[in-house]
Amino acid sequence: MDKTKLKDFAAQVKADLIGIANIERFYGIPRQHHPSSILPEAKTVIVVGKRILRGGWRGVEEGTNWISYTYFDYHGLLNTLFITEPLYHLACFIEDHGYEAIPYYPGVPEARYGNKPLRNGQVAPDINLAIRIAGICAGLGEIGWSKVFLTEKFGPRQRLHAIITDLEFEPDQLVKPGSICTKCMRCVEGCPSKAIPHLKENKKIRIKIDNNIYEWADIHFGKCTLSYHGGDSRVSPFIHRDFPGWNIDASKQDFSEETAYKFCWTLSTGKWRKTNEFSSGYIIEGHAMIQKWGEGGSFGICGSRGCMRSCFDWLEKQEKIGQIFKSGRFIKRKRWLLPYRVKSK
Numbered sequence: 579m580d581k582t583k584l585k586d587f588a589a590q591v592k593a594d595l596i597g598i599a600n601i602e603r604f605y606g607i608p609r610q611h612h613p614s615s616i617l618p619e620a621k622t623v624i625v626v627g628k629r630i631l632r633g634g635w636r637g638v639e640e641g642t643n644w645i646s647y648t649y650f651d652y653h654g655l656l657n658t659l660f661i662t663e664p665l666y667h668l669a670c671f672i673e674d675h676g677y678e679a680i681p682y683y684p685g686v687p688e689a690r691y692g693n694k695p696l697r698n699g700q701v702a703p704d705i706n707l708a709i710r711i712a713g714i715c716a717g718l719g720e721i722g723w724s725k726v727f728l729t730e731k732f733g734p735r736q737r738l739h740a741i742i743t744d745l746e747f748e749p750d751q752l753v754k755p756g757s758i759c760t761k762c763m764r765c766v767e768g769c770p771s772k773a774i775p776h777l778k779e780n781k782k783i784r785i786k787i788d789n790n791i792y793e794w795a796d797i798h799f800g801k802c803t804l805s806y807h808g809g810d811s812r813v814s815p816f817i818h819r820d821f822p823g824w825n826i827d828a829s830k831q832d833f834s835e836e837t838a839y840k841f842c843w844t845l846s847t848g849k850w851r852k853t854n855e856f857s858s859g860y861i862i863e864g865h866a867m868i869q870k871w872g873e874g875g876s877f878g879i880c881g882s883r884g885c886m887r888s889c890f891d892w893l894e895k896q897e898k899i900g901q902i903f904k905s906g907r908f909i910k911r912k913r914w915l916l917p918y919r920v921k922s923k
């Protein structure tokens with residue numbers, strides 16, 4: 579099977595993006611994250627992308643609707659159905675040609691706690707293939723300063739999954755570092771919890787793939803998780819409704835990612851007794867409902883205000899994104915941001 583045939587099939591089954599990496603491009607990646615640790619005979623990693631709708635964020639951007647983003651475009655249907663369908667069809671297509679194809683699910687790497695290796699000389703389960711690095715290796719794009727994956731077609735608006743296979747292909751060309759991200763720092767300005775350091779702080783991660791150096795900001799994941807998963811009153815009208823007296827500035831907290839998850843998920847999905855003051859039976863009813871209706875388990879409150887929305891608004895304006903919209907810029911009105919301090923009743 580040649581590459582054209584594979585890519586034509588990918589288009590037929592509605593994959594929006596497909597890129598091909600040879601296994602050599604993963605040279606230097608730790609074994610715990612290496613595709614060959616899953617399939618020792620691996621020759622190719624195929625990375626498949628499906629767009630996040632620009633309109634998926636409209637409700638959060640306007641401050642009027644959260645559930646659509648979580649349900650369709652965050653961990654809901656996009657990650658659990660829309661992208662997995664073309665991925666699975668492609669894997670079947672490869673196996674129909676006599677090669678093994680492992681569909682790889684990239685979700686929740688932080689929950690893949692280590693066990694012991696099951697055989698001598700092997701790494702412990704579960705292997706976490708870093709999907710954005712795989713995306714670079716497959717020539718789909720680069721990691722922007724915000725650590726979000728950027729492509730020429732959609733900017734930051736896609737999710738990626740992968741197939742590891744023993745079928746050999748000529749790899750696609752790499753996207754050169756700096757060809758999409760302009761280092762404009764719009765992501766830094768737009769991030770409510772200051773999770774993305776400014777370029778001037780010189781806190782960055784660097785990797786080398788072939789002869790290219792890719793670098794991006796060393797994100798504070800504790801702060802990001804606080805905003806994203808419901809511990810930041812600046813981006814949550816639901817905290818303002820259910821937590822009078824809240825006085826927590828998420829940008830000043832120094833939680834680890836895991837402790838931020840513990841904090842946010844307990845508050846956002848936990849139950850509490852029904853009282854006259856709070857009759858819902860949840861700690862923060864709005865977050866609980868978004869998580870419950872959201873399909874696929876997770877939920878988004880910040881809605882990537884800086885790292886995605888500010889970013890694609892800017893990249894579209896710079897004409898750095900292939901998909902264009904007739905309605906002009908995405909950010910059309912003065913943006914909202916609530917005070918972190920919630921008035922006492």
Ligand code: SF4
Pocket residue numbers: 722723724725758759760761762763764765766888889890892893
């Ligand atoms: S907003 Fe986007 S383009 Fe600008 S620095 Fe951040 S990641 Fe790069």
Ligand code: SF4
Pocket residue numbers: 768769770771772773774801802803805806880881882883884885886
């Ligand atoms: S998801 Fe929100 S808090 Fe996290 S980096 Fe993006 S803008 Fe900042």
